[in-house]
Amino acid sequence: MKVKSGDIVFPGDFLAVSEEVLPSEGTYDDDGEIKSLVVGEVARDDRNKSIKVISKFSTPPVLRTGSRVIGEVIDVRGQRALVRIHSIKGNRRALATYFVGGVHVSQAKKGYLSKLTEAFRIGDIVEARVTKVMGLDGIDLQTSSRDLGVIKAMCTRCRHFMEINGRDEVRCPNCENREKRKLSANYEG
Numbered sequence: 001m002k003v004k005s006g007d008i009v010f011p012g013d014f015l016a017v018s019e020e021v022l023p024s025e026g027t028y029d030d031d032g033e034i035k036s037l038v039v040g041e042v043a044r045d046d047r048n049k050s051i052k053v054i055s056k057f058s059t060p061p062v063l064r065t066g067s068r069v070i071g072e073v074i075d076v077r078g079q080r081a082l083v084r085i086h087s088i089k090g091n092r093r094a095l096a097t098y099f100v101g102g103v104h105v106s107q108a109k110k111g112y113l114s115k116l117t118e119a120f121r122i123g124d125i126v127e128a129r130v131t132k133v134m135g136l137d138g139i140d141l142q143t144s145s146r147d148l149g150v151i152k153a154m155c156t157r158c159r160h161f162m163e164i165n166g167r168d169e170v171r172c173p174n175c176e177n178r179e180k181r182k183l184s185a186n187y188e189g
Helices: none
Strands: 014-017 027-030 033-036 040-045 050-055 068-077 080-088 099-104 125-133 139-142 149-152 169-171 178-180
Touching (some): 014 050, 027 050
Parallel strands (some): 099 139
Antiparallel strands (some): 014 033, 027 033, 068 125, 080 099, 125 139, 125 149, 169 178
16 A cells, blocks of 8 residues: 555554655654654655655654754674663653664764774763664764763763763762763763
8 A cells, every 4th residue: 555645644654665765754764664653644755755754743752863862871882882862952752762873983073983982881871963763773873073972971880970081081089980981062070
């Protein structure tokens, strides 16, 4: 069944295949299938080859490219740090579902970074910008701007929150441990 503009759809409903159209607001790409992210009305744009779902209800906020998010680092492995996204900055409503985004080492900070653990550690609270949304678990994040990055760092030894001790260094007031981070200009240490 082909959906058309004006049809009402629910989260997870199939809308089109990615060869036909590009996903837009209120949609996501699930292995080549464009699906609805919210309850709403379909709006196809055949001229620009895109499809979106316009919510008709007061729904929780939806992640979009360019959104600023607050999250917690849950894993740092190889070239990618995984961040559990808790909220969209400036929006008091909770997200509709559990989202996990990833910061690639090339998007962590400007310049060369030899190890991603010099930018993030498990438990750190970060502010990041969404650069790409590819479904519920395919979210790319970026923290290279001056006002993005770690806003609360947690000591890897004693799990206390750390204080700024230089441009890219934090110090634990409890155990005096010093560690490197990609700090945001808005660090709340």
